[in-house]
Amino acid sequence: MIWHQGEADATTTLYPTYQSKLKIFFEKVRTDLNKSNLPIVAGELGTFLAANSTYPRWDSINVQINRLNSVLSNYAVVSSTYLTANSDMTHFNTASILTFGTRYANEFFSLHPYKYPK
Secondary structure, eight states, X not given: OEEOOOGGGOSTTTGGXXXXXXXXXXXXXXXXXXXXXXXXXEEOOOGGGGGOTTOTTHHHHHHHHHHGGGTSXXXXXXXXXXXXXXXXXXXXXXXXXXXHHHHHHHHHHHHSOOOOOO
């Protein structure tokens, strides 16, 4: 599973419960799919959100995404370091999305190595 979400929760009101709700969500997905060790890779919000006053707690969301590493098994986080925004200053630009995709793939395969058939 690849997960990238959190901007809407990066407000003073919503950020305090983000980590606990996200943990419960991931656990429910694993339960519903009967895959207790389903690999989950979550991506950080873009650091460029610091320039967007709509999401004042973006950094707190990233901290919470990273902290789940200590309570969930088979979970990894993809860094948004050095990625840039498109003109809306909320979403990643095309070049950054491509880089992010590579980072996601690398983390996913580190959790769940693909066995190529012979």
